[in-house]
Amino acid sequence: MSFQSIRRQIETLSPGLTASEERGCIVLRGEVDDWQLAVRAGELAVDKKRYLGVINHITLKGFTQHREKPTIQDTELAGATPDVLIIGGGITGCAAARELTQYNLDILLVESKSDVACGASGANGGVVHVGINFSKKSQKHHYNQRGNRMYANLSKQLNVPFEQKGQTMLCLKSWEKIPVWLLKHKSIKMGIPGVQYLSREALLKHEPHIPDFVIGGMYMPIGGITNPYELTIAMAENAIQNGANIMLNTMVTDITEKDGHIESVLTNRGRIFPKLVINAAGIYADEIAEMAGDRTFTIHPRRGTDIITDKKVGYMVESSMGISPFAIMPHQLTVVPKNPVKRFRYYMKSLLGKNHTKGVGLIHSVHGNMLIGPNAVETPDREDTATYREEVASILEVQKQVAVGLSNADIIAYFTGVRAATYEEDFVVRKGIFTDNIIEAAGIQSPGLTAAPAIAEDVAKWAVDYLSQSTVIERNAHYNPNRQNPPKMSNLDDTARHALIKENPDYGIIICRCEEISKGEILDALNSELCVPTLDGIKRRLRPGMGRCQGGFCAPLITQIIAQHQNVSLSDVRKRSQDAVILYHTTKGGRL
Structure with missing residues (x-):
């Protein structure tokens, strides 16, 4: 055109x-x-x-973007001269930091929020995608395929849960076999192994609870599930273990660029003078690129809401065929529109790689809950993470047709994330075009979780190539890709539990009954490489407050543990950010 x-x-x-x-x-x-x-x-x-x-x-007209800003104003980073400055603590930024620690480099990652994975990296279903709906020419396809193959080893290194038990797309009518066969042919061309159509009888062996109107489905065995925020935190901690520095509550407010070269980066904690900048700023990546004089893209926010159920209904998406290598393991279900015309368009867009969403689905999480969603809604607000009654109701209306027996009483929480979509509907992973010392890792919406490890490999290579032009870059002889988690009581047998409690009685004090989290585990998190002493910081690392009661019983106890560990008043403990106050003052003559 x-x-x-x-x-x-x-x-x-x-x-x-x-x-x-x-x-x-x-x-x-x-x-x-x-x-x-x-x-x-x-x-x-x-x-x-x-x-x-x-x-x-x-x-x-009339809209002004509100952005949550750190309350900290200091000079801790004033004059810092890192070799690499990574802007953004999502999974892409943390993966890049970890990858770069294989070299003897001064690496600094700055994140404006109070923790890593506070954006889209912490607000998604955790699906490790197959990638059948992407164009073969797209960066999404390229990095998704590479990233998918990396997850089995990556999860072992970082000690993060990962299950690769496939994905299924359900079919409702006989004619739908035709586009499914076309998609299977496309999968061969794209190098996606194992895609096959399964009859209802064959599918029931994987998913015994599918509804009567399903005649079969397309089964894709390389699909998987992980915990997105746990993985991002693990990457950040491993990066710190290998020498990287991570500064939270640190926002980039300006960049000084001259003649196509970044000279300095201004933050609320001082001006930094990096040799190279990696832009992994998520929904604000286009603004960072604009500051750096290297913008060629626009982020248009696309919000999506997910619903979390009680673990007791997790069985609704669970296979049970004993002789199958996928037996007794969960996998994702995606239901396409029931309207024949809309369904045909869905398939054709999938064939052409033009779908902007994988469709609302049911996902059995690695922790046993069922996740339902997400939807896809364009929004002008880059931080619109609110949940809306009508959207939740719409998602449930569709999925109750598939999860027969699901009731509103089974829902325990909702959450919304904002995707960093570009108008080209593709990643922007490249070296700087107009600015020589920047690398762009932008537009990382779905399948960003899957793609991040592969993106990090290329970003690290380009960074080393650039820095090698002015100095000799040596390997980090002490680099260790393995991260050992502190013990988790819920994963131990009775013998191991008793031995651990005998060694440290704090492990015998259960704080969260829903998720079986002990005081000892909470103290471990507060003593970790990336300590975030907030209720949400502990919740995202250990899951207290993610059970049926949603923190109704354990939140006061955790607040007290944090206050004692940090030697602060109860009123100084926050839920998430500095503005998220839990306790304001005493009541009825009590004490804080």
């Missing part, structure tokens, strides 16, 4: 919108009353063959 055609479409979409060609990109400007018009304009401007990307400056 010619630029003139693109411009005409944009100008026709809404009065006042303009399109221009600048530095190899399509740049959009203007103001709209409906955010969907801004998104549509960005989609219309995409031409991957002729342009580097779409830079969408269209704003929504």
Whole structure:
């Protein structure tokens, strides 16, 4: 499509919108009353063959982005000169930090939130994707395939749960076998092994609780499940063990760039002078690229809500065929739209790699809960992590058709994440184009969890290649990729538990009854390489508060343990960030 055609479409979409060609990109400007018009304009401007990307400056009338900012203001990082500065503590940034510690480099990762994995990396279903719905030419396909193959070994190294028991896409009508066979043919071309159609009878051996209207399904054995925030935290801790530095509550507010070279990076904790910058800033990656003079893309936030059930209904997505190598193991189910026309479009988009979501699904988590979701909703707000009654109800309405017997009483929590989608619907993983000392790792939405380890390999290689131009980079002789977790009482047999309690009685004091978490484990987390002394920090590392009572019994006890360990008042302990106050003052004459 010619630029003139693109411009005409944009100008026709809404009065006042303009399109221009600048530095190899399509740049959009203007103001709209409906955010969907801004998104549509960005989609219309995409031409991957002729342009580097779409830079969408269209704003929504009356909307101002609110961003949670750290309350800390100090000079701890003033004058720091790291070899590599990584901006963003999601799974991509933490994976890159860990990968780079294989070399003798001064590595600094900064994260604006109070913990790593506070964005999309901590708010997704944990699916390790097959990747059948991506274009073979896309970076998503390339990194998903590499990353998928890395997970078995990676999970062992980091001591993080991972199950690779497949994914199934259900079919409702006989004619759906045709697009399924086409998808199977596509999988062969894409190098995805084992994809096959299973009849209802064969599928029942994997999933005995599928509803009566399912006639069969496409089974993809390389699909898997992990815990996304636990994996990100493990990567961060292993990076620290190998010499990296991680600074939380540290936001990049400006970048000084001159003649295509980053000279310094300003944060709320001082100005940094890095040799190289890795942009892994998630939903704010385009703003970092803009500051650095290297922007060729736009992040348009896409929110998605997931629902968590009680463990007692986790069996609804569990296989049970004894002679199968996948027996008695959970895997993901995806149900496509029931409307025949919409279903056909879904398959065709999958064949062409144009689906923006994998579809709302049922996922048996590695901890035994069932996760339901997510949906996909465009939003102007990059931090719109609220949950909405109507969206939850809509997700449940669809999935109750598949999870027969599921009731609202089985739901124990909801959460929403915001995906960092580009208009090209692909990753932006590359060396700097206009700025020489930056590496972009942007647009990392799904399958970012799967792809992150592979992305980190390339980012680390490019970083070393760049730094090697001015100095000799040597291997880290003390690098150890293995991370040993402190003991988890719920995973031990009685003999091991008794021995551990005899050695340290704190392991015998159960704080969270739902998840069987002891005081000793909480103290271990507070003494770890990346201590985050908040309720959510402990929750994300150990799972207290993730059971049926959602912290109703254990939260006061954990607050007290944190206060005692940190030697602070109970009123100083926070739920998440500094603004998330738990206790304000005494009541009824009591003491804090």
